[in-house]
Amino acid sequence: MKKNKEDIFLSGKKVDLIVLKLKHAKNTDWYKWFNDQVLTLYTKQGHFPNTKEKQIKYLLDFVVKKKDLKKKINENQKLQLGIVKKNKNKLLGVISLLRFDYSARCCEISIFINYKKLKESLSIYKEAQNLLINHAFNKMNFRRIQTTTFSKELAILANKLFNFKIEGIQKEREYANGKYHDSYLLGLLKKNWIY
Numbered sequence: 001m002k003k004n005k006e007d008i009f010l011s012g013k014k015v016d017l018i019v020l021k022l023k024h025a026k027n028t029d030w031y032k033w034f035n036d037q038v039l040t041l042y043t044k045q046g047h048f049p050n051t052k053e054k055q056i057k058y059l060l061d062f063v064v065k066k067k068d069l070k071k072k073i074n075e076n077q078k079l080q081l082g083i084v085k086k087n088k089n090k091l092l093g094v095i096s097l098l099r100f101d102y103s104a105r106c107c108e109i110s111i112f113i114n115y116k117k118l119k120e121s122l123s124i125y126k127e128a129q130n131l132l133i134n135h136a137f138n139k140m141n142f143r144r145i146q147t148t149t150f151s152k153e154l155a156i157l158a159n160k161l162f163n164f165k166i167e168g169i170q171k172e173r174e175y176a177n178g179k180y181h182d183s184y185l186l187g188l189l190k191k192n193w194i195y
Helices: 022-027 052-062 118-138 152-162
Strands: 008-011 015-019 079-085 091-101 106-113 144-149 165-176 179-189
Touching (some): 015 118, 022 052, 118 144, 118 152, 144 152, 152 179
Parallel strands (some): 106 144
Antiparallel strands (some): 008 015, 015 079, 165 179
């Protein structure tokens, strides 16, 4: 069995969430994901080309460093982790906690998976999200996590898998694929989380 050489931050049954380092921005195709028009279909990415240099700058400027993971993260930084399959080293996606509001004990979550096998992609998505939600609620002591999407299907899926509630709809808020889409605000309170 191949041993994972990454710094594992959160470990699951099928996936590990790893500390992202400069080597991931330099030596993987991470930056190309945001140029892929299919992968970015339901995101705010893909409007402008991404480059390896931009990805490195992003990692250095906004992603929390390993040495700072135990400190209070400022609201402009992200706790962003790489998603890898257990005992593999290939980066499959990234998952983030961001926009920290420590007085209200709230933050946002986002995930981006570069994996085209839909059924397996769904199990990776579910486990990675559960690991980070658990970390946010039980380690970082947040009481509320929110996210937005302009896919009604993804909003329904987030409700079904994690008990996120649709708390609001902004009519024609997002523009993608040649038309305007409604934006769904989803919220999850710790007391309503199903794990």
